[in-house]
Amino acid sequence: xxxxxxxxxxxxxxxxxxxxxxxxxxxxxxxxxxxxxxxxxxxxxxxxxxxxxxxxxxxxxxxxxxxxxxxxxxxxxxxxxxxxxxxxxxxxxxxxxxxxxxxxxxxxxxxxxxxxxxxxxxxxxxxxxxxxxxxxxxxxxxxxxxxxxxxxxxxxxxxxxxxxxxxxxxxxxxxxxxxxxxxxxxxxxxxxxxxxxxxxxxxxxxxxxxxxxxxxxxxxxxxxxxxxxxxxxxxxxxxxxxxxxxxxxxxxxxxxxxxxxxxxxxxxxxxxxxxxxxxxxxxxxxxxxxxxxxxxxxxxxxxxxxxxxxxxxxxxxxxxxxxxxxxxxxxxxxxxxxxxxxxxxxxxxxxxxxxxxxxxxxxxxxxxxxxxxxxxxxxxxxxxxxxxx
Amino acid sequence: xxxxxxxxxxxxxxxxxxxxxxxxxxxxxxxxxxxxxxxxxxxxxxxxxxxxxxxxxxxxxxxxxxxxxxxxxxxxxxxxxxxxxxxxxxxxxxxxxxxxxxxxxxxxxxxxxxxxxxxxxxxxxxxxxxxxxxxxxxxxxxxxxxxxxxxxxxxxxxxxxxxxxxxxxxxxxxxxxxxxxxxxxxxxxxxxxxxxxxxxxxxxxxxxxxxxxxxxxxxxxxxxxxxxxxxxxxxxxxxxxxxxxxxxxxxxxxxxxxxxxxxxxxxxxxxxxxxxxxxxxxxxxxxxxxxxxxxxxxxxxxxxxxxxxxxxxxxxxxxxxxxxxxxxxxxxxxxxxxxxxxxxxxxxxxxxxxxxxxxxxxxxxxxxxxxxxxxxxxxxxxxxxxxxx
Numbered sequence: 157x158x159x160x161x162x163x164x165x166x167x168x169x170x171x172x173x174x175x176x177x178x179x180x181x182x183x184x185x186x187x188x189x190x191x192x193x194x195x196x197x198x199x200x201x202x203x204x205x206x207x208x209x210x211x212x213x214x215x216x217x218x219x220x221x222x223x224x225x226x227x228x229x230x231x232x233x234x235x236x237x238x239x240x241x242x243x244x245x246x247x248x249x250x251x252x253x254x255x256x257x258x259x260x261x262x263x264x265x266x267x268x269x270x271x272x273x274x275x276x277x278x279x280x281x282x283x284x285x286x287x288x289x290x291x292x293x294x295x296x297x298x299x300x301x302x303x304x305x306x307x308x309x310x311x312x313x314x315x316x317x318x319x320x321x322x323x324x325x326x327x328x329x330x331x332x333x334x335x336x337x338x339x340x341x342x343x344x345x346x347x348x349x350x351x352x353x354x355x356x357x358x359x360x361x362x363x364x365x366x367x368x369x370x371x372x373x374x375x376x377x378x379x380x381x382x383x384x385x386x387x388x389x390x391x392x393x394x395x396x397x398x399x400x401x402x403x404x405x406x407x408x409x410x411x412x413x414x415x416x417x418x419x420x421x422x423x424x425x426x427x428x429x430x431x432x433x434x435x436x437x438x439x440x441x442x443x444x445x446x447x448x449x450x451x452x453x454x455x456x457x458x459x460x461x462x463x464x465x466x467x468x469x470x471x472x473x474x475x476x477x478x479x480x481x482x483x484x485x486x487x488x489x490x491x492x493x494x495x496x497x498x499x500x501x502x503x504x505x506x507x508x509x510x511x512x513x514x515x516x517x518x519x520x521x522x523x524x525x526x527x528x529x530x531x532x533x534x535x536x537x538x539x540x541x542x543x544x545x
Numbered sequence: 546x547x548x549x550x551x552x553x554x555x556x557x558x559x560x561x562x563x564x565x566x567x568x569x570x571x572x573x574x575x576x577x578x579x580x581x582x583x584x585x586x587x588x589x590x591x592x593x594x595x596x597x598x599x600x601x602x603x604x605x606x607x608x609x610x611x612x613x614x615x616x617x618x619x620x621x622x623x624x625x626x627x628x629x630x631x632x633x634x635x636x637x638x639x640x641x642x643x644x645x646x647x648x649x650x651x652x653x654x655x656x657x658x659x660x661x662x663x664x665x666x667x668x669x670x671x672x673x674x675x676x677x678x679x680x681x682x683x684x685x686x687x688x689x690x691x692x693x694x695x696x697x698x699x700x701x702x703x704x705x706x707x708x709x710x711x712x713x714x715x716x717x718x719x720x721x722x723x724x725x726x727x728x729x730x731x732x733x734x735x736x737x738x739x740x741x742x743x744x745x746x747x748x749x750x751x752x753x754x755x756x757x758x759x760x761x762x763x764x765x766x767x768x769x770x771x772x773x774x775x776x777x778x779x780x781x782x783x784x785x786x787x788x789x790x791x792x793x794x795x796x797x798x799x800x801x802x803x804x805x806x807x808x809x810x811x812x813x814x815x816x817x818x819x820x821x822x823x824x825x826x827x828x829x830x831x832x833x834x835x836x837x838x839x840x841x842x843x844x845x846x847x848x849x850x851x852x853x854x855x856x857x858x859x860x861x862x863x864x865x866x867x868x869x870x871x872x873x874x875x876x877x878x879x880x881x882x883x884x885x886x887x888x889x890x891x892x893x894x895x896x897x898x899x900x901x902x903x904x905x906x907x908x909x910x911x912x913x914x915x916x917x918x919x920x921x922x923x924x925x926x927x928x929x930x931x932x933x934x
Contacts, residue, residue, distance in 0.1 A: 177681070211600045211676055215684075218631040218677040221790040221923040225679075230797070233809045235788035236924065237637055240627045242607035248626055252641055258648035287600055288607040290614075292566070295604075399624035401610040408619070420622045534610040535625065 160254040161384035161391035161544060164193025164377030165503040170491030171341040173371040178214050178272040182223040185373035186268050193377040193387055201262035202235040204253040206246030206269035207495035212284045214272050223268060242288035242530030246498025247537035251397050257380050269499030270373035281369045288531035290405035302366060304406050304532045306358035309447035311412040320360055322465030324351035326446040327364045329474055330482050334489025336516035341370055341491030365446040370491035374500035391544035392506045398424025404534040417536035418455035418527065425538040431523060433457040436479055438508045438518045440501035442529040443486040452527050453481060480518045483508060498537065501526040505541050549643040550773035550780035550933060553582025553766030554892040559880030560730040562760040567603050567661040570762040571612040575657050578764035582776055590651035591624040593642040595635030595658035596884035601673045603661050612657060631677035631919030636887025636926035640786050646769050658888030659762035670758045677920035679794035691755060693795050693921045695747035698836035700801040709749055711854030713740035715835040716753045716877055718863055723874025725905040730759055730880030754835040759880035763889035780933035781895045787813025793923040806925035807844035814927040820912060822846040825868055827897045827907045829890035831918040832875040841916050842870060869907045872897060887926065890915040894930050
């Protein structure tokens, strides 16, 4: 099996981008990644696009071919593949593209992730997000996406003594990181008091415990590792990936406070890479809600189960602490255009491993991790990236 | 690169299945394929699902994990991947699953395709189908899916002298084949007069020129070729695949009467398989409209450009003629649950190559082809299957 490296990255501004369409965002990110890789369009063998719900957000399916078309590549008649798995679609797209290279079918693949969410109203957007839960057993009975995560938070507080202040500490940290990221949707610091005093969304979660609705796109250029040095002096290797599914409905799961999909995806990725959680210096994890980051750092084994809130409050996951978590600002502050997320996380990790992360640079970042969720944990994907030798 | 074989096939009844949900259809097809392959659930390494618009048809995204869950496989925490590319999603899912096996990551993969279209009204369903065209430049100006294909038909008639009767001959043939297929949505023969006299949908296309709205699912079990003989005495090898994209909007294309995506996907598949169109004895092609089959058999080089209508009228594509096209009844008579289509086509070809096609069996079928379109031709996928040695 051929190994795979990242040779180019690109992303758009994240935010409420009312003057840009879905296709414009996808192309902007893709072309930046191609320019960053210093390849020609003719070098591209295929295009993968992670996207959750363009069908519902902008009434457009078939978006991978659309992006290739509007990028000016229709004449190359490239294979174009859209991949979906709830919020994990960008991360799954990376994995599928890597397999295509590993199989020997392609040498260079562009992987994009994009979502345009703000063209519909907030209520409609929340309803669309709920379509990644089990509609027949959750949403139709009134369970909202935030409500399901709020239940996990309540149970985590009950079982492990996690506090509201600890949940708030996740948002405060990620806003602090976001303030150092010029493409972040929110580049403003917040305080624990602001988080606690914010309007409630679903008890105990308030507005500042929730990632925003966002527009944005990100892209990577993947290349077979044996050819990567032809294009760049700083290839970043994808050294392990793991994906796992679980029961879609939260009530069917083994427990509320552990995401088995994350635990197993993490084990698979670490096993493939022959690394351990202790080796990871920088990680982008799926903080669609503050409780999600706490569960993620536990389920990925960065901290013992039940200690995620305490570790965050103690600053163990801050920039240049034991493990720097969500240096981009995370979904919370960088923004959460769903389909873009897994790819945007990888872009941040590649920048960190290259040493190009500016004011938010992690010192001696040698191994980086991305963790992306689909739905309320029905899917999880973990990727491990390392500096090329 | 490891080669790939089909070791199991399964499908549901196709039709207006108001007593079955999307997840039930997906599971029924998948379990039949697993039973056909005589493997245990524990042998399955991953699940790929081709689906176009569950988000819009049944308000449910994240359907690959959903199907794994309701198939009783959640405890295995399998990687689950939904793939979309307009109507070609099932065919793309096959290709992605084959690459995953070729890369060495997986040995046995279940590929399903499913769509549940009849839970929304006919007008809404037609609107959803249009979301695979270029929404910003076609649909918003009133171009319907049928209208765009009607323009191709008109131009084909003008350029090549194709007649209404020749278009009708496609529907008559496919209904004749469908009458021999116990899972077909329509198992009733029709006449040229019935086609010509039917209510118009978009001139020159009438009701009988259009594939129906359908519910249904189909599934394959793919296995690395070196292990296939452990499970079956009649493995069917996937010997070549090709995928190509094109401009999404019909008005941007080089011409109206040739689908470049089909031409190039076909060339890529034949090149990979080291075969020619003359070697193909049985083919399932994308006849979402009668004109589509005529263009497909031309663009796949079964007949010279412009001769598709004449060849069909002369019976050259009937059961056990020179090349047997759409022996299942095609999208027209077997039915067109969009996401299921590419997989259902492969199921039919596998049955033909195994010699299990009953009354519609093609004599000495050694090489079979599937051709699947996304949108109005923005994507095309061609697969070639052969009997294992």
